[in-house]
Amino acid sequence: MFTNRSIVFKFGLLFSVSLLLGGAFYSVMLKVYENQLRSEARTMADxxxxxxxxxxxxGGVLTRNSEDSFLSKADYFTAGSANPVTLYAKNPALSVREFSESVGRSDSPAKFRMVAENPMNPANAADEFERDAINRIRSGGIPEFGVLDGDEYRYARVITHKRGCITCHGDPKDAPESVIARYGNTNGFGFREGDVSGIMSVTLPAKSLLTIAGEMFGPIQIALILGTLVFALFYLRREVVEPVTWITGIADRMSKGEEIELDMDELEASRSGNEMLRLTAAISRLQGSLADATAHYRARATRSAD
Ligand code: HEC
Structure with missing residues (x-):
């Protein structure tokens, strides 16, 4: 297909294919980067x-001074003291939410939340990515889902309801008084054992595809690539295309029987390291031999005519 194309065209094509291979390498690097982010997110979820x-x-933890966030509370009397200390009970989900809020306020770049579509606590409502992730996880039966989204990596890991969870997340009639009293009887119920209850959602700072591409290919890199191409094409034209065109012209004129004076030091050229000069020298010698042969045959022809 390309046999009849010029050397410059083929070279340009080769150059472009090399660039494409570079692009393929870049997409492999991106996969490696995504795998790295996913393993960081997994570690956080773990x-x-x-x-x-x-x-x-x-079976939960008891804390003091937690008027705003608890499941149940009880007064606790220390020996010898008439004043009770109120202790607030927190179950795992509530403790995880407070832990998540505390990380959210901290300098940690990585954040997490335990969320559901129809949460017991509205503070645990899933956002758009999280709702999509829950749907994919539920319909695909997959354990996790992650995506590089702009300058964030978002990750979701399934949370499944076990038998013990259904006491509070099944029929509201069976739920503990403390839960109904604080969270009502409409949201976060109706689950059965084995249902997807929600996800552990992790958000990591990341660089978007465009940012990475922008960093890899700034004006300097693009100028370098274009500069290399221009330089290579210039070199190809000067060292290969022009000499070949010149030699072709000479061979063409020789084939028509023209006398050609080659202006070059033949011996010097035949010893040269430059392949084009050596070819020129060979053509020049060929011309000499042809001229000798022609003269020889002419002489014989004249002699036999005599
Ligand atoms: C003692 C009752 C109780 C049990 C048992 C329980 N939960 Fe919850 N769960 C809650 C409460 C209360 C919240 C809301 C906590 C808060 O304020 O953030 C909650 C919140 C959640 C959430 C966050 C979304 C939402 O509804 O607010 C998920 C997910 C969840 N629970 C899953 C589970 C799983 C899985 C189990 C079993 C391993 C379980 N729960 C067992 C009471 C319970």
Missing amino acids: SVNAFSAWVGSF
Whole structure:
């Protein structure tokens, strides 16, 4: 297909294919970057799950001074004191939310939330990405979903309801008084064992595809690539295309029997490291031999005519 195309055209094509290969390499790098982000997000989700399991291993935790966020409370009397201390009970979900809020206020660039579509606590409502992730996880039966979205990497890991969860998230009639009293009886119920209850959602700062591309290919890099192309084309034209065109012209004139004076030091050229000069020298010698042969045959022709 390309046999009859010029050397410059083929070279330009080769250059473009090399650039495309560079692009392919870039997309491989991007995959590596995404895998790295996903493993960071997984680590964060693992830590939060471990914290939740820690709270769950005690059946919840008791804290002081937590008037705004608790499941149930009780007065606790220390020996010898007439004044009670009020203790507030927190279950794993509530503790995870407070942990998440605390991380949210901190300098940590990575954030997380435990969210659902129809949450018991409106503060745990899923945003657009999270609702989409819950749908994909539920319909695809997949355990996790992650996506590089602008300058963020967003990750979601499934949370499944186990039998023990259904006490509070099943039929509101079976739910503890404390839960109904604080959260009402409409949201966060109606689940069965094995249902997707929500997701652990992790957000990491990331660089978008365009940002990375912009950083990799700034004006300097583009100028360097174009500069290389222009330089290579110039070199190709001067060292290959022009000499070949010149030699072609000479061979053409020789084929028509023209006398040609080659203005070059033949011996010097035949020893040159430059392949084009050596070819020129060979053509020049060929011309010499042809001239000798022609003279020889002419002489014989004249002799036999005599
Ligand atoms: C003692 C009752 C109780 C049990 C048992 C319980 N939860 Fe919850 N769950 C709650 C409460 C209360 C909240 C809201 C906490 C808050 O204020 O953020 C909640 C919140 C959640 C949320 C966040 C979305 C929402 O509805 O606000 C998820 C997800 C969740 N629970 C899953 C589970 C899973 C999975 C289990 C079992 C491993 C479980 N829960 C067991 C009471 C319970």
